[in-house]
Every structure is written in C-alpha cells, then in structure tokens.
Amino acid sequence: MLGQGRADLALLRQGTARDEVARDRVRRALALRAARYDRRDTDLPLLRHLLAHEAEASTTDELRLAAVLVGLHGLAEDLPLLHTVRETTYDTWCGPGGIPEPGASGEELREWARRLDLSFFGTDPGDEPESTWTGLAREQGLDEVARVALIRRLDQVGRRACAQRPVGSDAPEPHGLAHEFMDLGDTFQALRAQRLFTALQDTARVPDDSLKHWRGTDLGAFVVDEHHEVARAAAADPGLAEEVREVTEAAAVLLPELSEAVRRGVRR
Structure with a gap:
C-alpha cells in the first residue's frame, strides 16, 4: 500500500x-x-x-x-x-x-x-489497524484488494459469532464493515455485514448485561436506520431483491420492539 x-x-x-x-x-x-x-x-x-x-x-x-x-x-x-x-x-x-x-x-x-x-x-506498520491499509487501497483505486481484505475481516467476525466466542475490542465492527462495503459498491457484502451486526446485538457475550437493553436506547434507532439505508442502496440491484425483502422485513419486525421514545428517533 x-x-x-x-x-x-x-x-x-x-x-x-x-x-x-x-x-x-x-x-x-x-x-x-x-x-x-x-x-x-x-x-x-x-x-x-x-x-x-x-x-x-x-x-x-x-x-x-x-x-x-x-x-x-x-x-x-x-x-x-x-x-x-x-x-x-x-x-x-x-x-x-x-x-x-x-x-x-x-x-x-x-x-x-x-x-x-x-x-x-x-514507527511500526504492524501497529496500524487493518482499516488504514484498506482505506489507502481504496484511495489508490485498488478496490479489489480492499474488498478481499474486508471480506476476510467479515469472515473473522462471522466465525467468532458462530463459535459463540466474544468478538473482542480489537475485531472490526460489522456495521463499520457494512459502510466500507457500501463505499466500494459491494451491496451483497454490505447486506451480509448488516445481518451479522443485527444478530450480534442479541448474541454477543459481554462482561455486563447492558447490551440486551439496546432496544430502549439510541442504538435501537441506529440499527433500524441501518437496515433501511442498506435496503435502499441494494434496491438498485435487481439481483438482490430477496435480500432487500429480508432486510426490510427485519426492520419492520424490530421497529415495534423499540421503546416509544426510541421509535421517534428512527428516520423514515
């Protein structure tokens, strides 16, 4: 890079x-x-x-x-x-x-x-987060290099989630990866990252139980907004119609579960 x-x-x-x-x-x-x-x-x-x-x-x-x-x-x-x-x-x-x-x-x-x-x-390049290198790759027009690295990072999070192991503070956040994939125009991987992000809200293991209350906080509105944003972007690709439907339906299911105050913060 x-x-x-x-x-x-x-x-x-x-x-x-x-x-x-x-x-x-x-x-x-x-x-x-x-x-x-x-x-x-x-x-x-x-x-x-x-x-x-x-x-x-x-x-x-x-x-x-x-x-x-x-x-x-x-x-x-x-x-x-x-x-x-x-x-x-x-x-x-x-x-x-x-x-x-x-x-x-x-x-x-x-x-x-x-x-x-x-x-x-x-002075040690090894101390730099991988997102720095994928960002530099995108800036140089090396989109495929960046995309492959991002997929590896998403796979890492997915494997940890499937094994029910804590993701850890040093691992990439799925919703952040979703944005990076959207910047690359890869809506399929962005949808995949978004679905994993939503699943982790209920399954991630943390030292306290505060995460289970996300539906009553601003995080709940953020999750639903992210569903809408990714679905809107993916709707331009006819080949992703099924994925768009799944994400839209998931947002519709989540919305009533949010507290009334949080629902008011969801962008329509």
Missing part, C-alpha cells in the same frame, strides 16, 4: 516533483505515511511543505501526522507554521490540539510531538 508513497518520498528527497506531490491529496497522504516509517533528520523542509498543503484538506489523520513529524525535530521556529495550519479552518482547529504556544521552547514542542506520536503513530 505504501509503494507509491515511498516512490514519491524518494522524489521529494531528491528535490523533484515537490509541488506535484504536495498538491495531490492521495500522493501527499501516501508520502506522509511513508515518511512516518522512514524518518530522517533531513526531511524537515519537505515535511513543512507537505504540512502546509495538508491543511487545505481539512482535519485528517495525515494533518496530525505531518504536524507530529515536524514537531519531533524540536525547532521553536516551526511553532508559527503549526499555529497557522491549525487556524486554517474550524476543522483544522479541532485537529492537532495542544500545540505549545508561540514563544515556547523547541524541547516543549518536541515533547508535545512525542506524546502524540506515542499515542497515535509510532
């Missing part, structure tokens, strides 16, 4: 394709991801350039990453740039928070960057 990013990072280090990479959102994001795992003291000028352009894309993981990579160099002269980037829009203001105020020392800046690096980034 980082092949293009590494290639562009090499060009940037050579002093070529500087603006071509910085102005392309996908190439810029991949170059920053590559720089995360291959850090060099000489990269500061190119990191500043990428950071300034990333602010144009609003608040993103790459914006926070670029700010951290710049801050790790520990130069107080970069504080005005970081504050300018953060103040670009309201969204960027909500991004890399806690930046030391202008006039702070380089060491204070470095310590801020170290804390965020430890919390969100680091």
Whole structure:
C-alpha cells in the first residue's frame, strides 16, 4: 500500500516533483505515511511543505501526522507554521490540539510531538489497524484488494459469532464493515455485514448485561436506520431483491420492539 508513497518520498528527497506531490491529496497522504516509517533528520523542509498543503484538506489523520513529524525535530521556529495550519479552518482547529504556544521552547514542542506520536503513530506498520491499509487501497483505486481484505475481516467476525466466542475490542465492527462495503459498491457484502451486526446485538457475550437493553436506547434507532439505508442502496440491484425483502422485513419486525421514545428517533 505504501509503494507509491515511498516512490514519491524518494522524489521529494531528491528535490523533484515537490509541488506535484504536495498538491495531490492521495500522493501527499501516501508520502506522509511513508515518511512516518522512514524518518530522517533531513526531511524537515519537505515535511513543512507537505504540512502546509495538508491543511487545505481539512482535519485528517495525515494533518496530525505531518504536524507530529515536524514537531519531533524540536525547532521553536516551526511553532508559527503549526499555529497557522491549525487556524486554517474550524476543522483544522479541532485537529492537532495542544500545540505549545508561540514563544515556547523547541524541547516543549518536541515533547508535545512525542506524546502524540506515542499515542497515535509510532514507527511500526504492524501497529496500524487493518482499516488504514484498506482505506489507502481504496484511495489508490485498488478496490479489489480492499474488498478481499474486508471480506476476510467479515469472515473473522462471522466465525467468532458462530463459535459463540466474544468478538473482542480489537475485531472490526460489522456495521463499520457494512459502510466500507457500501463505499466500494459491494451491496451483497454490505447486506451480509448488516445481518451479522443485527444478530450480534442479541448474541454477543459481554462482561455486563447492558447490551440486551439496546432496544430502549439510541442504538435501537441506529440499527433500524441501518437496515433501511442498506435496503435502499441494494434496491438498485435487481439481483438482490430477496435480500432487500429480508432486510426490510427485519426492520419492520424490530421497529415495534423499540421503546416509544426510541421509535421517534428512527428516520423514515
């Protein structure tokens, strides 16, 4: 997934394709991801350039990453740039928070960057959630690569559910996978993920029994809304008529089971 990013990072280090990479959102994001795992003291000028352009894309993981990579160099002269980037829009203001105020020392800046690096980034690709790699695949147009990986993740959840084993906090959520499949246009797998998500509401084993009360909370409205959303999208495919019927009927069965207050929150 980082092949293009590494290639562009090499060009940037050579002093070529500087603006071509910085102005392309996908190439810029991949170059920053590559720089995360291959850090060099000489990269500061190119990191500043990428950071300034990333602010144009609003608040993103790459914006926070670029700010951290710049801050790790520990130069107080970069504080005005970081504050300018953060103040670009309201969204960027909500991004890399806690930046030391202008006039702070380089060491204070470095310590801020170290804390965020430890919390969100680091240098080991193995620590990255698989959703990051599927997201990068989609951004590069590698939809089939992303789809295969998502199906594997959905199969993992399904096997655990069938074996009545706890899914665990590190496993992907089926409703999140449903959205990712919808982004890829794979309505069949999105329907499959949605059905599994609904089944897990009643069968998942957790340390407490709060999950069994989901019909009386906002989660109940969310589940029914998700059924409607997936059914509407799938209805465009005549080959999925039976699946659309099943999901629509399931929503109709669930709706009366919700509390009156929750039912009012269901979008029609």
